[in-house]
Amino acid sequence: MARKPNVVIFPSPGMGHLIPLVELSKKLVLAHDLSITLIVPSLGPPSKAQTQVLESLSPGSINHILLPPTNPSDFPAGTRAETLICLTVAQAVPALRDELKLLVETSGKPVALVADFFCTDTFDVAREFDVPSYLAVLTNAMTLSMLLDLPRLDEEVSGEYGDMDSPIRFPGCKVDVLGPDLPDPVLDRKDEAYKWFMHNLRRTNLAEGFIVNSFTELEGETIQFLQENVMSKNKPIYPIGPIFQSGSSNDSADPSGCLKWLDTKPTGSVVFVSFGSGGTLSSEQLKELALGLETSQQNFLWVVRSPNDAAANASYFNSRSGSNPLDFLPEGFVERTKGRGLVVPSWAPQMQVLSHVATGGFVSHCGWNSTVESIVNGVPLIAWPLYAEQRMNAVLLEKDFEIALRPKAGENGVIGREEIARVVKGLMEGEEGAAVRERMAKLKVAAAEAVTEEGSSTKSLGELVSKWKNGH
Template sequence: MAILPGPGPGMGHLIPLLEFAKRLISHHRFHVTCIIPTIGPPSATLKQVLNDDYTNPNDSKLNAVYLPPVNFHGLTAVKVETQIFLAITRSLSPLREVLKSLKANYSENLVGLVVDSFGTDAFDIAEELNLSSYIFITSSAMILSFSLKLPQLDERVTGEYRAMGEPVRLPSCVPVHSGDLLDPVQDRSDLAYKLMVYHTNRFRLADGIILNSFIKLEEKGYTSFVERRRTGSSGPVLEDQSECLKWLDGQPSGSVLFVSFGSGGTLSFRQMNELALGLEMSGQRFLWVVRSPNDKVSNGSFFSLRNDNDPFAFLPNGFLETTKARGLVVTSWAPQAQVLAHISTGGFLTHCGWNSTLESVVHGVPLIAWPLYAEQKMNAVLLTESAQIALRPNVNDENGLVGRGEIAQIVKSLMEGEEGKRLRERVEEVKNAVQRVVGEHGSSTKALADLALKLKKRTCIYICRFIWKFV
């Protein structure tokens, strides 16, 4: 079973795949091995996730194997997505040797290879070794629908998609304006786009697609593939962040806005300043996971959870003092699943990463959609226009910023306005649907059982995990 991670430490891809592995182990008695290509020594964060939270030294049902570091010398000024794609290609040879060794040791018990959408080159190895091959989609059904359509769009459309003059229409989904499409498709001359077309065209080679979503959240996006789905789960607490939870314990029920841009997201200095002042103007309670700004890219923490500079130094003068009675600012990381589950949390200002979306929905927390990179703008369209569980602030066209006044208004609207009340009722409906689909007789539980049944004649399945690193 192979898994290719997402950006940076890859937590957005690693965690749902490990949750998937845990369910195969706990409910269907499989064995799982994560095979991890790297571009440097594994980070402490990665080791902690794999060793502390997901593996038991007294139980070898979930193991990790690290491949030799990938060499990226000579590769300059390329998008992160390109590095992700090439990490797989440059790891195929050692991957083959590891899988051959596992095959020799376990004979017919090595039955499956699961990759995420960046890793379809690994299908060739699966075919060589007579393994079933699956794609695990760590994004939404809308993203899967677009991915399946991309090879046809590439042949049919001339020029850049942003020049089409009309939205892209996907099967059973709301139309998506070209500016909200995935980052890698915004420049068709870039290598990242060419690699994405190549890999999405290979989706058809998989024996199956495992989708990390559920129907109630994406009722309009499931028509073509409702038989293959899985609901995600929350990730681990990577370090002691009890300060956040203790602070939340002292706040009124439903009164706190959680602000976080995931493991990779960064704001520009000006935007960080506007967000701080907007939170101050709103008068609402907030818990903000802050990182040092980056004026060049919006995914500046892709390859690190570390702050090279003190992010507090970039906040407006007096901000921490002025807001200390109703706000808490922490650096780099917070126990997101626990924060969203806390009774005091009443809203989530998010980058619209899919794991963050699912975790918020699972706990019935309405959203403010603030997409930054990758597929997040498409997720924002889904959350605001289709699922209707999020608000989205207006961007100032002149400077590309979300102004402090707009931020204050939308935060107040979510936390205490009628629109926020409507979203809260809607997300509660979706939360109840989640509980049904992951229940004993739910559709997600059944889908996983059906997949396990196909492999049941053999006793081991291996996850191959493609990661780079990492600080």
Template sequence: METTIKQQQQKPHIVIFPSPAMGHLIPLSEFAKRLVLTHNFSVTFIIPNFGFPIKSQKSFLDSSMPKTIQVLYLPPPPPLADVPSDADPSFFVITAMTRAVPALRDSLKLLTESTRLVALIVDVVGTDSFEVAREFNLLRYIFVPLCAMSLSLLLHLPKLDEGAQAHGYSDYKDIPDPIKIPGCIPIRGTQFVDMLQNRNTHTYKLFIYHTKRYNLADGIIVNSFLELESGAFNAFADDGEDGSGKKPPIYPIGPLLQTRPISGNDDDVECLRWLDEQPRGSVLFASFGSSGTLSQEQLTELALGLEMSEQRFIWVVRSPAKDGASGVHYNAQSINKDDDPFDFLPKGFMERTRRGGLGLLVRSWAPQIQILSHGSTGGFLSHCGWNSILESLVNGVPLIAWPLFGEQEMHTEMLTKQFKIAFRPNKNEEDGLVGREEIAKLVRDLILGEGGKPLRQKARELKEAAATATSAHGSSARSLVQVIQIWKNHETVML
């Protein structure tokens, strides 16, 4: 009895069990900080071991987490000898998360001895941990670091799978008509995230398995906001009418943005100092995130297009991929990390742009949050990862959408046709590249042209909507309070 009384007097404790993707860890870490610093919770991250180094993720968590947030790293899982030889890395990661569940159970048992543990938050492919959460009488939540449209697609995927099977389609890209997703604009199968396009892959089957288990959750938390994706969020409330079955409560609590301070190194300081000297709204920021790169041919066209636009720019330059693709995912085989990205730029480009004060080039990484929030930034050429989109929206910056992989094709469709705050470049039919003339035209239009005027206006409107959603009585703030109250009122069970 004494232990129970002592436990009830403690702060409610939340455990987060994430996948290793940086695009997932960043909003989860911000969510954890908000719980601890604003709502008087305690939080532990339990990180699965995938049998390979996750140095960047560990470095991020160690440097960005307050000391009040505990980070535990699980031991390696049993060898994954039964993983199919043709499985992609996503299949390996999802399987490793499932194999980590016994180690997760051991960690939860230890935490129950010293904390008032009330809820387990998992990633979109972490539902195999729900049985363990039930053993400890923990509430089970899924955190979706994606847009509501992505969640709608995942919830509807089993129904879409049945339809594709009935019509004999093994691959969604073979379906000729746009595919309807509840509450969202229709998209083509070619715009599905790569791992969900082919119904016969091992990874696709794992996603079907996990999405069918979403109804086991006590709630789903989404890093988006009601005013941005009202159609999708309203469709979630129609239990079963879309054919996807009854859904748990869904809570939009975004936008959650990274609050990591500027590093203070010379390159970061130079970026902001250079921006301070530019006219308001005059600079295009060009960056493809932490894992996007271009071919040598496309890199050259982008450089010359930026120069031809005669608009100011900051460009985060990354060494080109070796495989010749116009846009690929960053991986160890495609890029030599010892290369200097500037060595791949067109001859004389650096000297011409520096001499004219036109642009600032940065190697591999720049303080994106600070750049997008700076008054001199007037546009963002982006790969359209969801975190980057939210950072752009919050700061009222219109975009040139340049998707490379993953769900970025779907995001681009939203940005151009639903939100209407982005241009999309047209590719040449002959070589599949975006030509320098096209780039120059879109940059000029986005920054100061009449064609970009509606985009700039819409960006300002969405900036206000995002600020309203996260204000004290806004939709996202109210949604978060609902979850907080459920967690604080939950009675835990000591084993």
């Protein structure tokens, strides 16, 4: 029997990168009869959620290799998460080389290597084996446009981007962003993280094409503009989204009983509050959010993490910190909101929560996977960006797609309880909520259409795969 063409997929550390690349792998296996080798570097010991995702894969079609984890404490204290990610990837390069060598010797040359933005060091290794590389942009076309425009800004702007007076309109985009909205690693040009960012950016040139987790009906104009005016013709952009977590239906994925609790609530009555795989708030902000939710009088399901100024090892990867997040909530909060609110520590089966009929709104940090999962389920958002490219996403969601409301922070940078209550009530009961809900319902339909047999993203992925299969 002929061997299936193999694609090597290399996600950078972090659930926000692993989940979409695992979902892409499943799609490539099921719809395109490819085999996948997932090579997974890990920053620190793998989390429970990471292990669950990898163990759910059926070996044979998707083989995964979990590389020995790096130890965050081996790196200087205060090293930014993005730098830790890039250092972990750099350390994984020899293991990738060994693996590619083995694959070439035992089962033939892989037809492609797919890696995300933080992993462009892998493109050199792919080159050594004459394997074409593809960059997976796990966010949106606006972020891709920013990435492609950053070398220009780097040359033209002196000083920090956060101090720029005028707003920036990235090529092909419909809305402006402010300097301070740019991704965190870009905001301090003297930090190592910026150097890594630019290092990866320069190396995107080695990719044969870019895969974006977006779709024509959502960002078609931006994608077309980039393709026609910014990219060279032989470097196509493939919008193949929405790629989203398929979720698991077993009880072990829901130890806190979120879904059973949602079963007891009326349709569209619950606001889900979650800040992605690693988002944390300050103690003060956590308290204001609790009191805001209480004041709003709405039903809520909140994934709580220990505050980032209180947990011992608070960081991007802090979902592993040992403290009990519920200990940081205001005195009596859980009792007072019993029946109306459920607080769960650290992790919830997000995709199933969003697809539950009781869920009617989502307070989100605007991580792109969370955004996509909200769109496919038609759940309108409250945009509460924290880090990475999330502030740019929030602008896109509020000003371009018009599917999110956005609370305003006070002068101290904290969003107060009254403001939180106002926006949550507004989303769940107000006219402004009805408007974003209507718009979101339309996007839900468009997202579903993009992945039908004749859909734009299905076609785009088909073109990419046929290129791989035909040896381009």
